[in-house]
Amino acid sequence: xxxxxxxxxxxxxxxxxxxxxxxxxxxxxxxxxxxxxxxxxxxxxxxxxxxxxxxxxxxxxxxxxxxxxxxxxxxxxxxxxxxxxxxxxxxxxxxxxxxxxxxxxxxxxxxxxxxxxxxxxxxxxxxxxxxxxxxxxxxxxxxxxxxxxxxxxxxxxxxxxxxxxxxxxxxxxxxxxxxxxxxxxxxxxxxxxxxxxxxxxxxxxxxxxxxxxxxxxxxxxxxxxxxxxxxxxxxxxxxxxxxxxxxxxxxxxxxxxxxxxxxxxxxxxxxxxxxxxxxxxxxxxxxxxxxxxxxxxxxxxxxxxxxxxxxxxxxxxxxxxxxxxxxxxxxxxxxxxxxxxxxxxxxxxxxxxxxxxxxxxxxxxxxxxxxxxxxxxxxxxxxxxxxxxxxxxxxxxxxxxxxxxxxxxxxxxxxxxxxxxxxxxxxxxxxxxxxxxxxxxxxxxxx
Amino acid sequence: xxxxxxxxxxxxxxxxxxxxxxxxxxxxxxxxxxxxxxxxxxxxxxxxxxxxxxxxxxxxxxxxxxxxxxxxxxxxxxxxxxxxxxxxxxxxxxxxxxxxxxxxxxxxxxxxxxxxxxxxxxxxxxxxxxxxxxxxxxxxxxxxxxxxxxxxxxxxxxxxxxxxxxxxxxxxxxxxxxxxxxxxxxxxxxxxxxxxxxxxxxxxxxxxxxxxxxxxxxxxxxxxxxxxxxxxxxxxxxxxxxxxxxxxxxxxxxxxxxxxxxxxxxxxxxxxxxxxxxxxxxxxxxxxxxxxxxxxxxxxxxxxxxxxxxxxxxxxxxxxxxxxxxxxxxxxxxxxxxxxxxxxxxxxxxxxxxxxxxxxxxxxxxxxxxxxxxxxxxxxxxxxxxxxxxxxxxxxxxxxxxxxxxxxxxxxxxxxxxxxxxxxxxxxxxxxxxxxxxxxxxxxxxxxxxxxxxxxxxxxxxxxxxxxxxxxxxxxxxxxxxxxxxxxxxxxxxxxxxx
Numbered sequence: 001x002x003x004x005x006x007x008x009x010x011x012x013x014x015x016x017x018x019x020x021x022x023x024x025x026x027x028x029x030x031x032x033x034x035x036x037x038x039x040x041x042x043x044x045x046x047x048x049x050x051x052x053x054x055x056x057x058x059x060x061x062x063x064x065x066x067x068x069x070x071x072x073x074x075x076x077x078x079x080x081x082x083x084x085x086x087x088x089x090x091x092x093x094x095x096x097x098x099x100x101x102x103x104x105x106x107x108x109x110x111x112x113x114x115x116x117x118x119x120x121x122x123x124x125x126x127x128x129x130x131x132x133x134x135x136x137x138x139x140x141x142x143x144x145x146x147x148x149x150x151x152x153x154x155x156x157x158x159x160x161x162x163x164x165x166x167x168x169x170x171x172x173x174x175x176x177x178x179x180x181x182x183x184x185x186x187x188x189x190x191x192x193x194x195x196x197x198x199x200x201x202x203x204x205x206x207x208x209x210x211x212x213x214x215x216x217x218x219x220x221x222x223x224x225x226x227x228x229x230x231x232x233x234x235x236x237x238x239x240x241x242x243x244x245x246x247x248x249x250x251x252x253x254x255x256x257x258x259x260x261x262x263x264x265x266x267x268x269x270x271x272x273x274x275x276x277x278x279x280x281x282x283x284x285x286x287x288x289x290x291x292x293x294x295x296x297x298x299x300x301x302x303x304x305x306x307x308x309x310x311x312x313x314x315x316x317x318x319x320x321x322x323x324x325x326x327x328x329x330x331x332x333x334x335x336x337x338x339x340x341x342x343x344x345x346x347x348x349x350x351x352x353x354x355x356x357x358x359x360x361x362x363x364x365x366x367x368x369x370x371x372x373x374x375x376x377x378x379x380x381x382x383x384x385x386x387x388x389x390x391x392x393x394x395x396x397x398x399x400x401x402x403x404x405x406x407x408x409x410x411x412x413x414x415x416x417x418x419x420x421x422x423x424x425x426x427x428x429x430x431x432x433x434x435x436x437x438x439x440x441x442x443x444x445x446x447x
Numbered sequence: 448x449x450x451x452x453x454x455x456x457x458x459x460x461x462x463x464x465x466x467x468x469x470x471x472x473x474x475x476x477x478x479x480x481x482x483x484x485x486x487x488x489x490x491x492x493x494x495x496x497x498x499x500x501x502x503x504x505x506x507x508x509x510x511x512x513x514x515x516x517x518x519x520x521x522x523x524x525x526x527x528x529x530x531x532x533x534x535x536x537x538x539x540x541x542x543x544x545x546x547x548x549x550x551x552x553x554x555x556x557x558x559x560x561x562x563x564x565x566x567x568x569x570x571x572x573x574x575x576x577x578x579x580x581x582x583x584x585x586x587x588x589x590x591x592x593x594x595x596x597x598x599x600x601x602x603x604x605x606x607x608x609x610x611x612x613x614x615x616x617x618x619x620x621x622x623x624x625x626x627x628x629x630x631x632x633x634x635x636x637x638x639x640x641x642x643x644x645x646x647x648x649x650x651x652x653x654x655x656x657x658x659x660x661x662x663x664x665x666x667x668x669x670x671x672x673x674x675x676x677x678x679x680x681x682x683x684x685x686x687x688x689x690x691x692x693x694x695x696x697x698x699x700x701x702x703x704x705x706x707x708x709x710x711x712x713x714x715x716x717x718x719x720x721x722x723x724x725x726x727x728x729x730x731x732x733x734x735x736x737x738x739x740x741x742x743x744x745x746x747x748x749x750x751x752x753x754x755x756x757x758x759x760x761x762x763x764x765x766x767x768x769x770x771x772x773x774x775x776x777x778x779x780x781x782x783x784x785x786x787x788x789x790x791x792x793x794x795x796x797x798x799x800x801x802x803x804x805x806x807x808x809x810x811x812x813x814x815x816x817x818x819x820x821x822x823x824x825x826x827x828x829x830x831x832x833x834x835x836x837x838x839x840x841x842x843x844x845x846x847x848x849x850x851x852x853x854x855x856x857x858x859x860x861x862x863x864x865x866x867x868x869x870x871x872x873x874x875x876x877x878x879x880x881x882x883x884x885x886x887x888x889x890x891x892x893x894x895x896x897x898x899x900x901x902x903x904x905x906x907x908x909x910x911x912x913x914x915x916x917x918x919x920x921x922x923x924x925x926x927x928x929x930x931x932x933x934x935x936x937x938x939x940x941x942x943x944x945x946x
Contacts, residue, residue, distance in 0.1 A: 025519055047518065084481050084885045094486060096768045097836050099843015101677040118846050135481050148781035152737070156784050156804045160737040162630045219493070237479050264734065267630040268623070283466055298572075299563035309560070312616065315623040338623065364568060371589075373568025378519045379587065382851050409806035 024105070024378045026405045029391055030222050034153035036238045037210025040229050041391050041401065043217045045384055049119040049397060051218030052384040056392045058213070059206035060109040061184040062247060062326065070186015071194055073106040074150050075202050079113065080104075081142045084135035088142060091128055096125065108186055109325040109394060116385055119219040123228055129214070130232040133207060134325055138199050147191055154185050162267050163219055166333070166437070169263060174274050174433055178250035215392040217384040250276070250327065253431040260342075260436040260444060268315060268338070269442070271345045272435040273353065274331035277426045278393060280323045282397050283342035284425065286410050287418040288330065292321045293369035294361050294419065300368075302352050303332060313340045325397050342436040350434075356423035370429050373411050495846045497873040498855050501692055502863075505700060507708045508680025512859050513695045514687045516852035520590045522535045522688035524600050527860055530582035530676035532654040533715055533794060540649070541656015542664055545617060546672050547577035550584060552613040554606040559613055562603065569595060579654060581864060590689045592671060597702035600684075602794060604677060605706055609669050621661050628655075632905040635730055635928065636739040636802075642933050643728065643901035644745050644798045644875070646721040657933050680708040683863045685856040700913055717795045721744060723899035727920055728938060731908040732928045738810040738906025742817055743800035746894045749792030749865040756886040757790060757894055759837050761799050763887070764788040764824050768840025769833060771820050772801060780816070782809050788821075794865060799894075807907050811914035814904065822897035829887050842876035 025392055029043040064071045082088035095102040100117030102125075114123045158164040168183045175181035214233065253276050278284050296303045296319040307314040319332030332353070334345045361369075380386050394404035501513045532543045551573055552559040566573040571588040584604050585598040628634040638653045645651030656664070684703070686695035723744035730817050747753055764767040765788025772786035786803035801821060805813040862869050873877065904911075907924055915923060924937065932940030 023520070048846055049495050050846050050850060085484055085486075093836070096840045098489070099840055099845065099847065101767070101844070101847065116847055118489075118492070118843060120489040120492045122490065124489065127487050129480075134479060145781045149784055152782070152804070152806060153784040155737045155806060160632060160735060160804070162627050166578075235481070265630065267627045298567035300560065300567040305560070308620075309616070312619070315620065315627075335623075335627075335709060336618070338626070368568040368570070372567065373570070375521070375570040375572065375587070375589065375642075377523045378589065382519060384850070 006217065024374070024381065024408065025388065027391060029401070030226075031211050031395070031401055032226070034209065034230065034234055036234070036236055037208070038233050038236070039213040039395060040226070040233075041213065041215040041395060042220075042222045042225055043215075043387060043391060044220060044222055045387065046219050049219045050053045050384065051119045051122050051125075051216060051220055051389045052114065052116045053122075053125045053129065054112060054114040054215045054385075054388045054392050055133075056213045056215070057111045057113075058109075058211050058243070058396050059111055059208060060107050061182065061186070062108045062179040063206065064186075065198075066178065067190060068186075068194060068198060069182040069190040070150070070154075070184070071190070071198060071202065072111055073184055073186065074147065074191060074194055075199065076104050076106045076111050076113075077146045077150055078138050078143065078199060079132055079136060080243055081146060082137050084133040084137070085131050086128060094124065094128065100125075107324075108180055108184055111156055112392075114319050114385065114388070122216070122220055122225065123232075126228055126232040130142070130236055133209070133212065133233070134236045136203055136207070138196065140196050143194070143196055143199060147194065150191055151188060154188065154191070158183075158185060158389070160265065162265050163270065164265060166270070166272070169261060169437060170272055170274060170329075170331065170435060173259065173435055174276070174367055175250055176275060177248050178326060179247060180250070180326065180328055205241070206243060208243065209236050211243045213392055213396050215388045217388040217391070228325045233269065247326065252276075253433075256430055256432040256434070258434040260438060260443075262438050262440045264440050266437060266439045269336040269342050269439065270333060270437045271342050272331055272333050273346065273349045273425050273434075274433040274435065275326060275431050277321055277323065277330045279327045280325055281403075284422045285321075285323045286407070287414050287422040288321045288323060288426065289373070290369045290411070290414050291356060291368070291419050291423055292319060292330070293372050294320045294365055296357065297369065302355070303349070305332075306352055307334055307345065307348050311348055313337055313345050317349070342438075346434050346436070350432075353423070353427045357420065357427060360420040363416065366414075366416050366419065370412065370414070377408060454516050458859040459758050460499045488942055497547040498849055500855065502859075502861055503696055505679065505704055507704070507706055508678075509699075509703055509706065510683045510863060511696060511699050512683065512685040512856060512863070513692045514685065514852045514856045514872055515690070515692065516687065517689050520689050521587065522590050522593050522596065522686065522690050523585070523587045523856075523858070524593075524596045524684065525583060525585040525860075526600060526604055526682055526684040527583045527710075527864060528604075528677055528682040529580065529864070530672070530681065530793075531578050531580040532652070534676055534712070535649050535652065536668065536672070537649075539656075539660055539664065539668065540620070540652035540654070541661045542668050542672050543582065543676075544577045544655045545614075545621065545661070545664055546607075546669050547582045548573055548617050548621070549609055549613060549669065550603045550607050552577040552617060553610050554602045555608050556602060556756055558607065562599070565595075566599065571596065572693070573599065573603070577654065579650065593690055593694065593698060594702075599700050601702040601706070604682075607673060609673070611666060614666055615667065618661060618664070621655060622658060624757070625655065625658050625661070629928070629931065632732060632735060632737075632739045634671075635732075636741045636903050636905045636930065638933055639730060639903045639905070639931075639938065640741040640743070640800060640901060642827070642938070643726055644743065645796065645905065646719060647870045648720045648796075649715060650720070650793065652797060653933060659934065660868055675712050676713070678709045679703065679706045681711055683860055687852045687856045715795055717748075720796050723896045723901070725899045725901075725922075727902040727915075727923050728904070729908050729923055729925045730903065730905040730910065730928050730931060730938075732905055732923055733907055733909065735905070735907045736807060737804050738807055738813075738904050738911065739802070739804050740810070740814055740817060741802045741903040742798055742814070742821065742900050743788075743798055744896060744899055744901050746790060746797050746799045747792065748795055748797050750867055751792070751797075751895065753890050754792055756882050757799070758792075758880065759834070759841065759882050760824060760829075760887045760891055761788050761790050762834055762841065763829055763838045764820060765801055766837070767844075769837040772803065772817060775816050775820060776803055776805070776813060780812075782806075782813050782816075786817070792865075807910040809870045810904060810906060810911035811918045811920070814902065814915070814920065815918040818897065818900060818902070821895065821900065825891045828884060831884060834882070834884055834887060838879050838882065842879045845876045
């Protein structure tokens with residue numbers, strides 16, 4: 001859940017009632033960089049004798065070469081297929097045999113590997129992560145077999161799920177140039193095309209210490225843990241070349257568009273209204289977060305209340321700002337209530353967005369949104385895994401670990417006028433995409 | 448829906464024990480000097496106990512659990528009641544669920560919008576709902592709103608209004624939701640599997656009801672269900688977070704002390720749950736790119752003395768620290784993204800189920816391998832090393848299972864709900880480690896009947912149906928998805944009736 005929140009939004013950082021008695025506890029951490037460029041963050045938490053390790057590689061699906069969509073994620077899978085001292089698939093069995101859990105995920109911006117283990121096994125997880133960072137071994141046979149697993153994942157997670165292809169359809173329409181146009185899972189065709197040379201090139205380019213951030217949160221002494229980190233990671237060689245950062249920029253959208261498409265596995269008509277917005281860390285990102293809350297957090301928020309509860313034109317409806325490393329989208333989705341038309345639903349959604357431009361939110365509404373942020377902030381920092389995620393996100397995406405705490409005050413200071421201003425700046429008539437997605441065959445059927 | 452939009456794509460659901468072939472070619476062209484070495488030994492282990500908690504009972508029979516946690520200024524109040532779908536009136540699936548959904552849609556003192564506005568404006572969260580064995584109300588607030596949380600919880604649990612217009616609103620939501628669910632192969636496989644395993648017992652019917660049953664539920668049904676099951680002596684409440692024990696118990700007494708106890712309805716029995724019978728049902732969904740595969744049968748209730756050993760056995764089949772299914776179907780054969788097995792231990796019965804998803808043309812092979820692994824678990828003694836690995840995971844993960852206060856409370860609530868010995872929370876690692884190879888053999892013999900499996904395939908039958916006899920599966924019942932009727936013995940609706 002928290003993982004998803006992070007993947008979708010900028011730092012899940014946030015606001016409390018101004019001057020309220022409750023204030024989230026701040027992080028206590030230590031940050032350093034090894035000689036080979038590896039960033040290391042350590043934060044002690046002795047409440048339970050466990051430790052969470054996260055290794056964030058600053059590479060995601062937006063960094064994939066042309067014709068290789070899905071490659072960053074496929075590569076993530078390959079990281080479990082063996083290295084110099086670890087046999088294929090042995091990584092996770094070693095973790096589970098000590099009572100730990102581990103996994104990994106890939107987003108547009110990052111690839112994250114993580115383990116939570118009883119605290120005495122900290123050396124084991126450090127050793128495992130260092131071994132694969134330095135010496136991953138992949139054969140053609142492994143690549144071919146894991147490719148099939150990833151294709152099954154695409155079928156299972158997207159193709160065979162009701163509405164599973166929503167993001168793929170939306171982003172393909174909304175973007176022309178920036179790689180956010182394609183989904184992290186990639187296309188079947190591109191997954192099929194990945195070669196062993198691609199694997200080697202990707203590993204040498206992105207899986208290097210200077211492109212990685214290691215975060216440890218849990219029951220350890222910082223000095224001793226740092227010595228262990230030095231021991232296992234200090235021997236990983238420095239990168240031979242700089243990590244490329246030269247993504248194409250998405251040109252500004254200057255006209256509104258409306259279109260209707262059909263999709264498989266699509267039980268009910270859906271309407272999506274989308275606008276380009278800014279990136280995580282931009283000053284406008286904070287009021288955009290607040291605006292998203294006002295529109296869509298809770299049953300009393302505007303979109304649910306208006307479309308689902310009062311007008312009953314939608315079965316469900318929500319909106320969100322996808323505030324990530326590069327500029328992405330704000331979008332709202334509504335599933336059309338049987339008996340209602342997509343046109344009516346689109347009009348109702350647009351009316352809610354227009355209202356945000358026409359007048360600033362009420363004081364109570366703004367306060368509600370800030371209180372909801374404070375809640376998310378507080379309950380999103382309870383487990384050591386959540387803590388590690390906030391620290392790593394601040395460092396990797398903002399390049400400033402202090403934002404893990406400092407954004408709280410920024411959110412607290414967002415004003416009604418800020419919210420109206422960003423609504424006017426980004427939710428414009430001339431950059432709007434209105435996409436209607438119908439069940440396959442419904443137009444032919446004359447609906 | 449929101450989850451489906453998440454950009455994150457995970458790698459592995461379950462670990463596989465058996466490794467693939469040793470791989471020789473390094474991905475990195477640059478030769479580096481790297482030592483060959485064994486994994487490092489662990490550091491000193493810190494002893495860990497199950498964290499402190501406190502239980503008291505009010506005079507009206509409400510049991511109250513307190514778990515303190517003071518790192519963040521939040522407090523969670525959650526109530527569970529024995530008011531789950533298992534208590535649905537016979538032939539009326541969906542009543543318990545609709546009651547649960549309507550709890551926060553207006554009380555005799557607050558409208559639905561006042562409830563939503565109230566909880567949202569303080570930055571809290573309210574969730575209500577129903578599971579198989581329980582109904583729940585869960586309120587999360589910052590600590591300065593603790594009294595508000597208790598009052599809100601008391602109001603929605605005790606005094607839902609069941610206003611006619613709110614009933615219709617929720618009914619429409621449920622019906623639209625079911626329309627989407629019937630297009631979701633995972634949902635379809637689950638509800639068909641449950642019907643096969645539990646027959647027409649309430650455990651066999653879909654929790655949310657069927658479109659036909661949901662249309663016929665009346666306000667009277669809802670009011671009667673609520674009056675019968677939402678009672679303090681049928682509930683357990685937990686206060687978790689940044690308040691003291693005294694604040695917790697005093698607050699609960701104030702908000703819920705005057706809630707009157709009532710006579711408890713007789714608990715449902717396991718009488719009409721059929722014994723395991725081999726059936727293979729194919730729900731045909733033309734055009735599907737994957738087939739959902741479920742196989743299992745009825746097993747044991749949560750409180751049964753064999754539960755722990757059987758849980759370990761099923762972990763070896765398809766869980767963390769083991770997972771033969773994952774090794775065979777994913778690691779060796781690349782047929783799936785995930786294969787697993789799990790047990791559902793409920794109040795009056797339980798089941799085990801193996802599941803996977805595979806590309807349509809591989810359906811017959813994947814089903815064969817799944818069923819073979821179930822049979823092997825019963826036929827062959829498990830190896831000591833495999834048992835050790837499952838035990839190491841389950842016992843070793845103990846400190847992780849008690850990390851958060853909500854996880855601690857959930858374990859205590861579960862124990863109370865199912866009438867388990869609370870001391871069992873503390874000595875869980877010892878009990879897991881006491882399981883022997885012989886125990887696994889015995890529970891597999893007692894509780895596994897590989898010849899009597901309920902098997903469900905949801906997918907494009909035209910791709911795989913003809914392959915099934917070739918791998919040993921005959922007597923196949925094929926049901927078109929469009930005709931699926933969970934209330935019919937053969938799952939097919941009579942043509943002129945709506946499902």
